[in-house]
Amino acid sequence: MALIDSFRRAADSDIWHSFRASPMTMAAAAVTLFIVLAAFLAPLIALQNPFDPANLNLSDAMRPPMFFGGEWSFPMGSDDQGRDLYSAILYGTRLSLEVGLAVVFFSMILGIGLGLVAGYVGGTLDAIIMRIADVQLTFPAILIALLIDGVVRGVISVKRHEEIAVFVIVASISLAFWVQYARTVRGSVMVERNKEYVQAARVIGLPRWLIMFRHVLPNVMGPVLVIATINLGLAIITEATLSFLGVGLPSTQPSLGTLIRIGNEYLNSGEWWITIFPGLTLAALVLAVNLLGDWLRDALNPKLR
Amino acid sequence: MAKISRWGLASAAAFALAGALAIAPVSQASAKTFKWANAGDVSSMDPYYRNETFLLAFLENIYEPLVRRDQKLGLEAALAVKWGQSSPTVWFFDLRQGVKFHDGTPFTADDVVFSLNRANSGGSNMKAYFASVKEIRKAGDFRVEVETKYPDPLLASKWAAILIMSKAWAEKNNAQVASDATKNEENFATRNAMGTGAFVLRERKAGEKTILVKNPNWWDKPTHNLTEVIFTPVANAATRVAALKAGDIDMMYEVPPQDTDNLKRDANINVIEGPETRVVYLGFDQERDELLESNIKGKNPFKDKRVREAFYRSIDVEAIKRTVMRGQSFPTALMVAPGINGYVKELDKRPTLLKPEEAKKLLADAGYPQGFEVGFDCPNDRYVNDEKICQAVVGMLARIGIKVNLLAQTRSKYFTKILRKSDFKPGETSFYMLGWSPAATYDVHNVFEALIQTPSAASKKGQFNVSGYSNKAVDELADKMEAETDVAKRNAMILEATKLYTQDYAYIPLHQQAVVWAARKNVSLHQPADNRFPLRFVTLK
Numbered sequence: 001m002a003l004i005d006s007f008r009r010a011a012d013s014d015i016w017h018s019f020r021a022s023p024m025t026m027a028a029a030a031v032t033l034f035i036v037l038a039a040f041l042a043p044l045i046a047l048q049n050p051f052d053p054a055n056l057n058l059s060d061a062m063r064p065p066m067f068f069g070g071e072w073s074f075p076m077g078s079d080d081q082g083r084d085l086y087s088a089i090l091y092g093t094r095l096s097l098e099v100g101l102a103v104v105f106f107s108m109i110l111g112i113g114l115g116l117v118a119g120y121v122g123g124t125l126d127a128i129i130m131r132i133a134d135v136q137l138t139f140p141a142i143l144i145a146l147l148i149d150g151v152v153r154g155v156i157s158v159k160r161h162e163e164i165a166v167f168v169i170v171a172s173i174s175l176a177f178w179v180q181y182a183r184t185v186r187g188s189v190m191v192e193r194n195k196e197y198v199q200a201a202r203v204i205g206l207p208r209w210l211i212m213f214r215h216v217l218p219n220v221m222g223p224v225l226v227i228a229t230i231n232l233g234l235a236i237i238t239e240a241t242l243s244f245l246g247v248g249l250p251s252t253q254p255s256l257g258t259l260i261r262i263g264n265e266y267l268n269s270g271e272w273w274i275t276i277f278p279g280l281t282l283a284a285l286v287l288a289v290n291l292l293g294d295w296l297r298d299a300l301n302p303k304l305r
Numbered sequence: 306m307a308k309i310s311r312w313g314l315a316s317a318a319a320f321a322l323a324g325a326l327a328i329a330p331v332s333q334a335s336a337k338t339f340k341w342a343n344a345g346d347v348s349s350m351d352p353y354y355r356n357e358t359f360l361l362a363f364l365e366n367i368y369e370p371l372v373r374r375d376q377k378l379g380l381e382a383a384l385a386v387k388w389g390q391s392s393p394t395v396w397f398f399d400l401r402q403g404v405k406f407h408d409g410t411p412f413t414a415d416d417v418v419f420s421l422n423r424a425n426s427g428g429s430n431m432k433a434y435f436a437s438v439k440e441i442r443k444a445g446d447f448r449v450e451v452e453t454k455y456p457d458p459l460l461a462s463k464w465a466a467i468l469i470m471s472k473a474w475a476e477k478n479n480a481q482v483a484s485d486a487t488k489n490e491e492n493f494a495t496r497n498a499m500g501t502g503a504f505v506l507r508e509r510k511a512g513e514k515t516i517l518v519k520n521p522n523w524w525d526k527p528t529h530n531l532t533e534v535i536f537t538p539v540a541n542a543a544t545r546v547a548a549l550k551a552g553d554i555d556m557m558y559e560v561p562p563q564d565t566d567n568l569k570r571d572a573n574i575n576v577i578e579g580p581e582t583r584v585v586y587l588g589f590d591q592e593r594d595e596l597l598e599s600n601i602k603g604k605n606p607f608k609d610k611r612v613r614e615a616f617y618r619s620i621d622v623e624a625i626k627r628t629v630m631r632g633q634s635f636p637t638a639l640m641v642a643p644g645i646n647g648y649v650k651e652l653d654k655r656p657t658l659l660k661p662e663e664a665k666k667l668l669a670d671a672g673y674p675q676g677f678e679v680g681f682d683c684p685n686d687r688y689v690n691d692e693k694i695c696q697a698v699v700g701m702l703a704r705i706g707i708k709v710n711l712l713a714q715t716r717s718k719y720f721t722k723i724l725r726k727s728d729f730k731p732g733e734t735s736f737y738m739l740g741w742s743p744a745a746t747y748d749v750h751n752v753f754e755a756l757i758q759t760p761s762a763a764s765k766k767g768q769f770n771v772s773g774y775s776n777k778a779v780d781e782l783a784d785k786m787e788a789e790t791d792v793a794k795r796n797a798m799i800l801e802a803t804k805l806y807t808q809d810y811a812y813i814p815l816h817q818q819a820v821v822w823a824a825r826k827n828v829s830l831h832q833p834a835d836n837r838f839p840l841r842f843v844t845l846k
Contacts, residue, residue, distance in 0.1 A: 054704050062628060
């Protein structure tokens, strides 16, 4: 019963109405859903596992896509190692989404935590955290990610790096992205902490951390969710950029960015499909996620209603 | 109307400006700047840093050997005008008089003795060329004599690879000892150069660009018409091709096979191609009792010939030729190319490919029914499509149950990792790719001496035998062929030794790559089969 009730409430809410009123948003949601589902079901719908070198046959290399002289067994053509591009894109999208979601998750936790503390505790601690954030804001995120990745590469051997490449890239992008969350949360917390409900909680003697997380946090989550949605697109793009530059995911487990990098070498020689298809997938995914983020921002903003 | 005429005026002004800019460089009389690019940089400006064709070929423009190669790869006089054997074990070199180094100091026998000794000591990577040498001595201001331990008829051609430096300059700048590449050492000579060659090093920014200018006081009559040469490493093949098409560079060295057709269609560009004397091959560590990078502990699978055979016969070089190399390679079963003295045509037949289950059976017989895991070292900017070949090998071996962990890196890091140390201790690799061209002597003995004989610091043989392959019978034959002057007897020895190493599956020869260069139409140059690029044969229209 409770479930149906909450469905009813959701269907009756402003957000749902504004969603239904915007065909663009619905299209974006459909595209996102389609790509996420395809990536999620990759092991079931892919023609081969592109991460297993035993599946690759060099004599299948550089097959053109269907309708361009290719065959059904390689619907989007194959790359220089005989990897089926359709399968590689499915698995690559999966990797890109995983990295994107993990980055959003970790940078959100880090940003919310630091922002809450800075805003609620204030004083010296606030100053220290915010100065670090200011310094970090003066660098582009990609530069910070490059820096962290470079340091890690210098410290550990290349072989170990390949094994933990995904974690390194998640960590380096997360560390570059926390600032936005922290600043937003801090701002909202500074407004919230002077409100009566917080004072009431203080009066009855609740501990600081409980007030912060149980009472203040839920009231600052709106803007955080908007940033998270928009940052998902940004995180995916950043990962693709790093992989394109050759410092992201290795070619043994290609993400969309890695696939575009591999294909880039063959653009001049007429094998356009290796780079075009992953490129289109990346563009569609990021565009759809960003449109959703924009809509969510507008929908949650009472001034725009 | 007013609007249109204003635009017209603006564009006319823009054209005038562009015209003025275009005219400006032309007015600088006959300044001929030649710009060229390659995937990787020259590792060092020190000519003994690494026995690598690209490094030596680049430095040959600044430094010169005693005896150099002409356009047909024959020997011709450079810093020595006359050379020969005064007795079976004594070589003499009569030096050219009146030659000056770039800083104006005169060239004498002291510089030659100093350079030869420097190349044979310290961190030098050229020691293999001194295996027969007993003593190098000055016999007059313009004469050097070399005493050998045994008759060595090939000494002069071996030393075509040894470039002569200024003694005074090296001493002044504390660069008397060659820096050790295996320890990442540097000294003054790593970034500076002082030779007698046709070009002077003006600016060196490692990894960025290297600028050479014409040596106005060169002893030889210049056949080139260049005043300045700018070399830039450009790692990305597509960027290199785009730069050439746009005219940002005049020449690109080693065109990737996937781009040759595209470049051939460009009316402003010449594609120059020919077979190369280099053999690209794979080797395995057969020296250590336990591999450095493997899950097999306590023994070394590569010591078992069946494992080597399973690897060898699972690698489909024809498929690599067809796809990765796009037809621009010549698969081979030997460690030397046709055109090198001592190439045995009747043995240049690769054994048939094994089906995966046959190869798995060989591995099972050797005690590895589940296969095993091994690290694999590859350069990514040294040979044509090197990393892609290695990736293809990973796939081919995965099918027989071998999990290969590929580590492809830039040439300087890669060479430092895999090559033998200056004391001939083995490098850090288990399975690797390398290419070799006997570019100094054009004789198969160089290949035996450098790649196949048992490595030993005492005999200076096997310096590039990274795998540590060792077969006494081959060692003896190689030593004998070095001094043998009877052609028929020598050929019999070569045949015998070639049979031995191919039957042992000592290495996995893959192919000779085609040398493909591309240049703008206004450039005329000469392409030798050893893939050296002598600037002294370049003219710009």
